[in-house]
Amino acid sequence: MRLLALAALFPFAALADSSNTTARTLTSLGEGIWEIRHPDAPDGFPQGNTTVIAGDKAVLVVDSCLLPSSTRADIEQIRKWTPKPVAWLVNTHWHFDHTAGNGAYAAAFPGLQIVAHEHTKKMIESFNPGAIVRYPARQQRFEKMLETGKDQDGRPLSDALRADLKKSLAGLGPMVAEMKGLTQLPPNVSFDHELNLDLGNREVQVRFLGRGNTGGDTVVWLPREKLLVAGDLLDHPVPYLFGGFPVDLVRTLRGIADMDIDKIVPGHGEVLSGKGYVTKVAAMVASVNAEVEKELNSGLTKEQVLDAAPKNLPVATWRAQFAAEDKDSADFFEESFAGLVKASANQIAIR
Secondary structure, three states, X not given: OHHHHHHHHOOOOOOOOOOOOOOOEEEEEEOOEEEEEOOOOOOOXXXXXXXXXXXXXXXXXXXXXXXXXXXXXXXXXXXXXXXXXXXXXXXXXXXXXXXXXXXXXXXXXXXXXXXXXXXXXXXXXXXXXXXXXXXXXXXXXXXXXXXXXXXXXOOEOOHHHHHHHHHHHHHHHHHHHHHOOOOOOOOOEEEOOEEEEEOOOOEEEEEOOOOOOOOOOOEXXXXXXXXXXXXEXXXXXXXXXXXXXXXXXXXXXXXXXXXXXXXXXXXEOOOEEOOHHHHHHHHHHHHHHHHHHHHXXXXXXXXXXXXXXXXXXXXXXXXXXXXXXXXXXHHHHHHHHHHHHHHHHHHHHOO
């Protein structure tokens, strides 16, 4: 159900894993490091991964999740793992499935410093409060799409999207009830390129490698442990490519591939070993960018490119690589790939 959840809210925006997440899982990534993977919200909206990094003096958390109940459970779990305070919370980007829990962390840990890239901080301050208030209006938008049989771009609804709309509407009530009264707390610390932190015998580097999913994507790197927390620059098993900056994304992902890392925590999905997935995503996006640019240079309009470009690309091969035999992931890939072509055309056309 992620295709609708993301595309509707952010329109500018052999695998064992699935694009749907139904269970909360805890994964140890080494001494004092854990990943928390959250189940999708009742209406299918995805909840971002949370990473917890403990040093001898303090704890750093990466991304604060979406639902208040999930955030409360995370805070309770962190206190079981370590008595040390959470001193730092990093928002990898502005989408509120990674930032809505900021206020709960600040209330639980007085003196908390919430860190984000300058662009991310501005977006959290300006866009997110209104987006949270407007969330219940999804019902009217989704009902209208089902009634008209067309998506937000005026295209006929696919069977997968129609089913997704119905499932999202069925779970929207409990979602809205839980989010009632939720307020977005913005970061109070911003940076432009790099921020180095010492948690006590544990070095953490907070870095901006370039735009990709958003204008301020941040990664958190533990050089000694060779671990990278990537936010939505990487999502598994199917990348989220509904908007952003596909031209920049290729450079940013290649920058990640050049780093000395053994494990990657994506924004959504299971922990990745090695860099194979990074290079696979970068290669696909680069191929799409090249084809889109060729089509635009031939005189096609952006709208024409949306239909023409996929016909000259190995879409079926990529779908099999990312979705394997999982139908939900295959449906999600179709919507994500269409978003990639659109975002690529939008960015290349204005260069």
